[in-house]
Amino acid sequence: MKQTLSNRVEMTLTHLALVFATLVFIVFPAVYFFSAYSYETELLQDKADRTAREIAQFVYRNPEIWAQQEHKIHDLLLQQHISWSNYVRVLDHANATVASLHSPLSGITLTRSADISHGATVLGRVEIAMDFSDVLSQMVVVFLLGLAIAFTVYSVLKTIPLRALNRTMGDLARSNIALEGEARQREHLIAELETKNAELERFTYTVSHDLKSPLITIRGFVGLLEKDAAACDHERVGQDVLQIKNATEQMQQLLDDLLELSRVGRASNPWQPVALNELVAQAVTHVAGRIEQNHVEVSIARGLPGVYGDRIQLLEVVQNLLDNAAKFTYEHATPRVEISGWQQGEEVICCIKDNGIGIEPRYHEKVFGLFERLDGNSEGTGIGLALVKRIIEVHNGRVWIESDGLGCGASFCFALPSADRLTKSMQTNATVS
Amino acid sequence: MSREKNPLVRKHKQRALDVLLVEDNSAHAELIIRWLEAHEVAGRVFHVNDGEAALDYIFNRGQYSDTESFPRPRLVLLDLRLPKIDGLEVLTRIKATPEIENVPVIILTTSAAQRDLEKAYQNHVNSYLVKPMDHDKFKSLLNEIGYYWLKLNCDTRQ
Structure with missing residues (x-):
């Protein structure tokens, strides 16, 4: 145009x-x-x-x-x-x-x-x-002079307004580019807000559903308790009371989990370079109970790259993934968990691979949902992977699962911006400002 | 497999309706089973924990392939939020299958979200109970369903 x-x-x-x-x-x-x-x-x-x-x-x-x-x-x-x-x-x-x-x-x-x-x-x-x-x-001289004047007139007429025009056009183009950039930025922001909004809606829905759940149990069993007490059925009264007690404990656990999840976004700890090797070693000691209980063999690759972020939160990520891997390998005769990490472009990728029960591809997204559990009988509220996802997202990374399905084991991988890149961009920012 | 050994069967009453209960929350399942036990309409209660198991049961797939041990339910109590496959999906599949589309489905859920209600009714759900459920309302619903089977479908199981 x-x-x-x-x-x-x-x-x-x-x-x-x-x-x-x-x-x-x-x-x-x-x-x-x-x-x-x-x-x-x-x-x-x-x-x-x-x-x-x-x-x-x-x-x-x-x-x-x-x-x-x-x-x-x-x-x-x-x-x-x-x-x-x-x-x-x-x-x-x-x-x-x-x-x-x-x-x-x-x-x-x-x-x-x-x-x-x-x-x-x-x-x-x-x-x-x-x-x-x-x-x-003399006419020849005049003719040549005319030619020179004509040429001068021609070039002046042609170039000067064009140069001015080009300058204006250049200014226009530059401001246009700036405007386009702004528009793109705005669109990006809107899309981001829409995603956040949908996420929040899902979150509210889940929370209200899951927090209501123990209340329904309590209310229902209180009703039954009245009847059983009236009928003097002591065995049933005991069962009813146990259900009510369990429901209050579940409620407490859900509230604690929610509080923990809400802390992630508020990033209370300062960000710093974090050596993955140290982080993994520490996580292994924290999950030692589960690892020993299920006789899981853990192998850690050497020379894992460094990342940058909230050390405590990143430790939580590795710890949750490791605990998960150790938890779901119970069916295997020789449970094994491998931790590897490498630099790929401007990202650091870390994978925690197990030979456990595996996850069907259609559930790969769902398991990261809040209070989402594929195995209704497994322990926990289903906060672990939601927490992992939230922490990784706060660190501008992504998390995914690689698993061919049931019985094939699973790899939980996350990618974070590499420490080098982050420190570099921070230095550039410092020099610019 | 004898009926007594079937882990899904909670109670057996003669001439009553077989109920499929799809509920992942064990305490809620326990509560509903207790209510069903107290009602004469409900017979055997088959309890599954997730949407995938519910569909397997309904279509007699996998471990539920034996139609003798796992008879077609005459009432489905369905929670909406389920592991693996969610309740709305299970409902859609039931109502899209001619042989079982007339099996009454009662949605049991904590969600009173308009969105869920609309979707459930679009899929011809027979009733929708928002938890915390009222025991009396539950009883009258079961009465209605018993009446429905008696009046509209005199096919009593042999």
Whole structure:
């Protein structure tokens, strides 16, 4: 759009400049030529007329013999102060030359004549000629000058407005780019807000559902308790009370989990470079109970890369994933968990791989949901992976599962921006500011 | 497999309706089973924990392939939020299958969300109970369902 407008303006300007240049190129020499021509001819005619009048007076005094008095006429011509470059001839009525002044001219000449009259009779005429090639050679100079002026006019007309236009267009383009950038940023922000909003809606739904759940149990069993107590069924009363107690404990656990999840976004600890090796080693000691209980063999790859973030939260991520892996390997004869990590582009990827029960691909997203449990009988509220996802997202990373399905084991992987890149970008920011 | 050994069967009453209860919360399941026990309409109660198991049961797949031990239910009590496959999906599949589309489905849920209600009714749910459920309302619902089977479907199981 911008390019075509600029091209169109350039085209118009070129046409305009060409028209002006052509006008200058033609009109300037033409005007010069015609003015030079008329001036010279007028001058010549004037001289011819004057000379003819002088000779006419002489003829008047010697009407019969004027044509024989060549030297007198020659003197007369000399008295006329005629320029040496002009050739003057005096002719009688039979067109025979009576007298002449200066040498005859060759090439392009301009000639004017005037009659010598005695009363009504024409006795002869005066011819005066000039060399016109001088004027013509001047014309060449004028022509070249015209060309130069035309060219100057052409280039000035063409380039100056175009340059100004281009400058304006450049400004426009720059502000356009800035606007586009802003619009993109705004769209991105809107999309982000929409995602957050949907997430929040899901969160509220889940929370209200899951917090209500123990209340329903309590209410229901209180109703049954009344009946069982009235019927003096002591065994059932005991069962009812146990259900109610369990429900209150579950409620407590859910509230604790929610509180923990809400802490993640508020990032209470300062971010720092974190060595994954140390983090994994620490997580292994924290989960040692589960690892020993299920006889899980844990292997950690050497030289894991470094990441950057909240050390305590990242420890929680590794610990949760490790605990999860150790928990779901119970069915295997030789439970094994492998932890590996590597740098890939500007990311650090860490995978915790187990040979446990595995997860079908269609549940790979779902397991990260809040209070989501695939195995209804397994312990825990289903907060662990939701917490992992939240922490990784707060660290601008992503988390995913690689598993072919049931019985195939699973890899829980997360990617975080590498520590190098983050420190580099922070340095750049520091120098900029 | 004898009925007594079937872990899903909680109670057996003669000439009563077989009920499939799909509920992941064990305490809620216990509560509903206790209510069902107290009602004459409900017969055997088959309890499954998630949506996938519910569909397997209904379509007699996998471990539920024996139609003798796992008869077609005549009432489905369905929780909406379930592990693996959610309740709405289970409902849609039931109502899209001609042989079982007339089996009454009661949705049991903590969610009173408009969105869920609309979807459930679009899928011809027979009733919708928002937890915390009222024992009396539950009883009258069961009465209605017993009446429905008696009046509209005189096919008593042999």
